[in-house]
Amino acid sequence: MSGSRKTEENFYNAHFNNDGAYYKIPFSRFFQFGVSVDCVVFGYEDSKLKLLLIKRGAEPYKGDWALPGDLVYPNEDIEVAALRILKDLTGIENLFMEQTMVYGKVDRHPAGRVITNGYYSLIDIAQYNPTAAGWAQELFWVDLKSLQHLAFDHTQIVADALKILQEKVRRQPIGFELLPQKFALSDLQSLYEAFLSETFDKANFRKKILSMKILNELDEVQNNVSHRPGRLYSFNASRYQQLSSKGFSFEL
Amino acid sequence: MSGSRKTEENFYNAHFNNDGAYYKIPFSRFFQFGVSVDCVVFGYEDSKLKLLLIKRGAEPYKGDWALPGDLVYPNEDIEVAALRILKDLTGIENLFMEQTMVYGKVDRHPAGRVITNGYYSLIDIAQYNPTAAGWAQELFWVDLKSLQHLAFDHTQIVADALKILQEKVRRQPIGFELLPQKFALSDLQSLYEAFLSETFDKANFRKKILSMKILNELDEVQNNVSHRPGRLYSFNASRYQQLSSKGFSFEL
DNA sequence: CCAAAAGTGTTCATTCTACACCCATGG
DNA sequence: CCATGGGTGTAGAATGAACACTTTTGG
Numbered sequence: 001m002s003g004s005r006k007t008e009e010n011f012y013n014a015h016f017n018n019d020g021a022y023y024k025i026p027f028s029r030f031f032q033f034g035v036s037v038d039c040v041v042f043g044y045e046d047s048k049l050k051l052l053l054i055k056r057g058a059e060p061y062k063g064d065w066a067l068p069g070d071l072v073y074p075n076e077d078i079e080v081a082a083l084r085i086l087k088d089l090t091g092i093e094n095l096f097m098e099q100t101m102v103y104g105k106v107d108r109h110p111a112g113r114v115i116t117n118g119y120y121s122l123i124d125i126a127q128y129n130p131t132a133a134g135w136a137q138e139l140f141w142v143d144l145k146s147l148q149h150l151a152f153d154h155t156q157i158v159a160d161a162l163k164i165l166q167e168k169v170r171r172q173p174i175g176f177e178l179l180p181q182k183f184a185l186s187d188l189q190s191l192y193e194a195f196l197s198e199t200f201d202k203a204n205f206r207k208k209i210l211s212m213k214i215l216n217e218l219d220e221v222q223n224n225v226s227h228r229p230g231r232l233y234s235f236n237a238s239r240y241q242q243l244s245s246k247g248f249s250f251e252l
Numbered sequence: 253m254s255g256s257r258k259t260e261e262n263f264y265n266a267h268f269n270n271d272g273a274y275y276k277i278p279f280s281r282f283f284q285f286g287v288s289v290d291c292v293v294f295g296y297e298d299s300k301l302k303l304l305l306i307k308r309g310a311e312p313y314k315g316d317w318a319l320p321g322d323l324v325y326p327n328e329d330i331e332v333a334a335l336r337i338l339k340d341l342t343g344i345e346n347l348f349m350e351q352t353m354v355y356g357k358v359d360r361h362p363a364g365r366v367i368t369n370g371y372y373s374l375i376d377i378a379q380y381n382p383t384a385a386g387w388a389q390e391l392f393w394v395d396l397k398s399l400q401h402l403a404f405d406h407t408q409i410v411a412d413a414l415k416i417l418q419e420k421v422r423r424q425p426i427g428f429e430l431l432p433q434k435f436a437l438s439d440l441q442s443l444y445e446a447f448l449s450e451t452f453d454k455a456n457f458r459k460k461i462l463s464m465k466i467l468n469e470l471d472e473v474q475n476n477v478s479h480r481p482g483r484l485y486s487f488n489a490s491r492y493q494q495l496s497s498k499g500f501s502f503e504l
Numbered sequence: 505c506c507a508a509a510a511g512t513g514t515t516c517a518t519t520c521t522a523c524a525c526c527c528a529t530g531g
Numbered sequence: 532c533c534a535t536g537g538g539t540g541t542a543g544a545a546t547g548a549a550c551a552c553t554t555t556t557g558g
Contacts, residue, residue: 078356
């Protein structure tokens with residue numbers, strides 16, 4: 001905002017009614033909002049895209065599945081809160097989270113006026129080991145394809161996050177965060193296919209990715225596969241930075 | 253949010269301190285936030301991209317330039333507030349606004365904890381006639397290229413909105429909202445050049461746009477120009493809807 | 505030797521880019 | 532008749548899509 005017309009007497013001119021007139025309203029009347037964060041954590045495993053959910057052990061919606069989320073402290077930055085809350089409820093920390101949207105419908109929370117901030121993140125499930133903590137009763141990795149109805153407006157929040165992410169994943173190399181350090185090109189292809197619900201031609205996919213020159217070719221190959229093992233690659237983040245500062249843009 | 257562990261006594265378990273322990277905190281302690289909206293209204297005139305600013309006639313930052321913005325009422329949806337606030341301060345109504353980001357730094361507002369929602373809109377300056385109203389003292393259309401420092405974190409909010417918009421304008425035909433109903437292709441090209449700070453080849457630009465088949469060719473031409481008048485076109489919104497539901501996507 | 509997936513090459517169609525050129529109008 | 536921008540055509544490069552084919556491994 002901005003417009004805080006705080007007068008000496010701590011009143012504010014506003015027209016709460018629809019008569020167009022202005023009324024003096026106590027300033028404190030505007031400071032009744034709660035603010036929360038809901039974390040949409042996507043994971044990847046067995047060629048499937050999954051979502052981290054908790055079973056709520058607190059009212060409201062106690063017992064329902066929901067996104068890990070909670071109220072922001074009055075003296076806490078929102079991004080800090082996002083990390084803190086996710087850690088409190090799942091133990092996961094040190095990950096990159098980014099804002100999606102804000103949800104501010106008047107009646108979206110039964111306990112009062114709470115506006116919530118969607119945050120999303122992408123992780124390789126094998127590299128983290130979340131466990132239910134705080135007031136989270138249980139914790140699930142749920143296949144995105146078989147998502148049930150969630151508490152609050154969380155179904156909407158997930159849908160929006162997914163859409164934003166699908167856009168983003170096409171234009172920025174964030175998909176790599178879902179894979180182990182070393183991966184085969186077919187792993188990468190499966191990941192994108194899961195993400196975008198689309199299939200790609202193997203030859204064309206690898207030509208495109210390799211032409212970007214943002215992968216390091218390693219001297220290793222897959223093992224424990226019952227066919228010709230694929231060569232492993234790693235993502236070269238610094239090379240990507242360098243290229244994109246020169247105008248290159250990832251586009252899958 | 254979500255996690256509101258409201259107990260019978262109206263307390264909430266939280267760890268405000270960094271000792272990891274949980275404390276019972278009065279529930280009301282979490283409901284101290286103010287919520288505001290700041291409107292980033294882009295306009296287009298004389299082949300230039302402009303931004304609608306007001307001179308603040310209220311504390312804080314009284315006398316400074318700022319985005320039109322104000323506090324949201326406790327019983328008001330945020331999108332509704334965005335429209336209401338813009339109308340109160342500038343008289344502009346009936347326009348399409350969309351969320352950009354949320355700004356929630358603890359110290360961003362001198363009067364208390366206020367988190368703000370960025371909203372943006374695009375209008376053809378010639379079609380609106382905003383005037384300073386409410387506590388807005390004056391109103392300006394400022395050339396985006398010569399933007400001064402703004403009140404609060406509004407400089408950042410504008411920068412983010414512009415970036416989001418530049419992405420969006422490439423992939424959705426929202427640029428047309430900045431033009432009159434009837435326009436020449438060169439007008440459209442100038443608009444995109446102003447928006448994206450980039451120049452296009454005339455022949456290629458028109459081939460691309462026309463190949464999308466989302467414009468109606470009119471039986472009119474420009475007048476009052478001292479050269480061969482260009483043919484006028486109008487945007488065919490329903491055709492665009494139809495095409496995009498069939499998989500077409502605008503991409504400039 | 506077979507199944508299965510890795511990995512490569514080629515062809516054809518489409519799109520992009522650059523640039524040259526002609527056209528219509530006002531002054 | 533000239534300056535100004537409107538409007539079109541084309542050649543060559545770059546990219547994309549489809550698909551056939553060879554290679555390497557485990558069993």
